[in-house]
Amino acid sequence: MKRKSIKLGLALILMLIVSCNEPETVVTDYVHPDGSVTRKIEMKSIEGDVKKRFNVSDIQVPFDSTWIFRDSVEYDKKGDETWVRRAEKQFKSIDEINLAYKSDSGANKVTSRHASFKKRFKWFTSEFRFSERIEKELSYGYPVKGFLNNEELLYFYSPEDLKTNKEKGPDSLKFRALSDSVKRKTDIWTAKNMVSEWIGEFAKLTESKADRNISLQSLKSREDDFVTLIEKEDKKLDSLWKNGILLREFIGDANALKYKSEADSALSIVTNKLLIKFSDYSVRIVMPGKLIGTNGFIDRGQVLLWPVKSDYFMTEPYEMWAESKTPNTWAWIVSGFFLAFVLTGVIVRIIKKG
Amino acid sequence: MKPENEKYNKVLDLLRKSKPDLDSTDDIEREVIKRIERVNHSRLSLSDVIDFLFGWVYIQWVRRSLIAASIALVLVFVYQQSVILKRIDYLSRQTIVNERENGSAPADEVEKMLMVYRNSGRRFPTKNITISERQMKELIESVNELQLKYKDLENLIEGDPELKEMIEKKLIENNHTKINL
Numbered sequence: 458m459k460r461k462s463i464k465l466g467l468a469l470i471l472m473l474i475v476s477c478n479e480p481e482t483v484v485t486d487y488v489h490p491d492g493s494v495t496r497k498i499e500m501k502s503i504e505g506d507v508k509k510r511f512n513v514s515d516i517q518v519p520f521d522s523t524w525i526f527r528d529s530v531e532y533d534k535k536g537d538e539t540w541v542r543r544a545e546k547q548f549k550s551i552d553e554i555n556l557a558y559k560s561d562s563g564a565n566k567v568t569s570r571h572a573s574f575k576k577r578f579k580w581f582t583s584e585f586r587f588s589e590r591i592e593k594e595l596s597y598g599y600p601v602k603g604f605l606n607n608e609e610l611l612y613f614y615s616p617e618d619l620k621t622n623k624e625k626g627p628d629s630l631k632f633r634a635l636s637d638s639v640k641r642k643t644d645i646w647t648a649k650n651m652v653s654e655w656i657g658e659f660a661k662l663t664e665s666k667a668d669r670n671i672s673l674q675s676l677k678s679r680e681d682d683f684v685t686l687i688e689k690e691d692k693k694l695d696s697l698w699k700n701g702i703l704l705r706e707f708i709g710d711a712n713a714l715k716y717k718s719e720a721d722s723a724l725s726i727v728t729n730k731l732l733i734k735f736s737d738y739s740v741r742i743v744m745p746g747k748l749i750g751t752n753g754f755i756d757r758g759q760v761l762l763w764p765v766k767s768d769y770f771m772t773e774p775y776e777m778w779a780e781s782k783t784p785n786t787w788a789w790i791v792s793g794f795f796l797a798f799v800l801t802g803v804i805v806r807i808i809k810k811g
Numbered sequence: 812m813k814p815e816n817e818k819y820n821k822v823l824d825l826l827r828k829s830k831p832d833l834d835s836t837d838d839i840e841r842e843v844i845k846r847i848e849r850v851n852h853s854r855l856s857l858s859d860v861i862d863f864l865f866g867w868v869y870i871q872w873v874r875r876s877l878i879a880a881s882i883a884l885v886l887v888f889v890y891q892q893s894v895i896l897k898r899i900d901y902l903s904r905q906t907i908v909n910e911r912e913n914g915s916a917p918a919d920e921v922e923k924m925l926m927v928y929r930n931s932g933r934r935f936p937t938k939n940i941t942i943s944e945r946q947m948k949e950l951i952e953s954v955n956e957l958q959l960k961y962k963d964l965e966n967l968i969e970g971d972p973e974l975k976e977m978i979e980k981k982l983i984e985n986n987h988t989k990i991n992l
Contacts, residue, residue: 579891580887580891581887581888581891581892582891582895625982627983629979629982629983630975630979630982692955747899748899748902749895749898749899749902750898750901750902751902751905754905755902755905782895792884792888795880795881795884796881796884796885799877799878799880799881800881801865802864802865802867802868802874802877803868803874803878805861805865805868806865806868806869806874
């Protein structure tokens, strides 16, 4: 019963803080050889109120009245209804997508996102590269790859469905252990980022002070001590910070008094950055021709998938890229004729010489 | 008429006596025969076509350049194809997703938010405060309690191989069914 209430509580928080009225969204980009992109969005919402459903301000990617869309309702086995909106728009070029990102008024308008497209002619083939990039949030954070090994990194960036399936599959114990390990290490990573960012912001706020006697370097050199202290006093942090004990430990008694307001402001900035208002979604990309490279997850239909979560672009830019190629048939024909012509010439010469 | 005839005969004799000094009669003969043949057979022969198309094989620098270009083309083709095949092979070993990903936030993320909340001295950005502090405290306590119980359970399972085996078996059985927490 207690567990159920915890689960319920988590779901409540999830709805209040994370989801609000934001639908479950999957964006699919169909990239064409000329650089144009057909973007399709599928949004699912359980919101019953038609006025609250699919509001532009709740949608994770740019969406407006210029899109062609169609709404439908789906029922699961229990009879619960889910509202689905399928929208589509043709972007003539990448610039149009970037323009839409710039003027986005949706749920993730605070993030800096942009797309790019490159076409390279390589005689026998033409290669295409399409990418979507989200710029990093923290200025002084550490890349997550410094905290996780390759297996853990793969798990960290995995889509939720894949994680759930693995945790329920034949190697469930192994994957649960992996999940725990990733969680433990990413907790340390978050704590370290928080301290590092606080140090950076605090140093920035105090650098103009004439009588400043604490440097960024001196604070940085004690960063690991701060992280250890935060981890150790995890449950008492609230009162320790409010009473100024933590700050005194960090920068000394005299400085703690002198720079209390700067320290509070720095913490506030860091909290805002770490708890960025971002609604998760998924990106799918369909490339022209044969797929030759990607950093995403591939399904059986060669469609690429990336989950997009705020953790992924916290300390380093998150780039979702894919490369593909199409054969240049005319170049193959021209090359074939050329080779046959030269070879025949050489044979003719050998015959005549003989 | 008589003197004119005499003059003509004299010139003719003179011309007959002064024959041109030919040093390549065979060449002239061959050329004459060739021209006669050309007149008789005005259509192109295969040999002419070959000579026309592959005349370059007798010019050394053209021949060498074209052979070099052909080899370069073959090498480029082999290199490009091997690179592409290698990349496709690498892709085939990448994780395949069978099911569609949805946009819902996992419980892990909520826990991460809670951790940030705890570490930041219990403060949420003003724009995001949608629940009361009391509710949040209750939730944190519940999560902490849950984590402790989870660790205890893990230790219990790890310490009992029979129990571990039984749970593993049960989990496999319930692979596609929801586990009631």
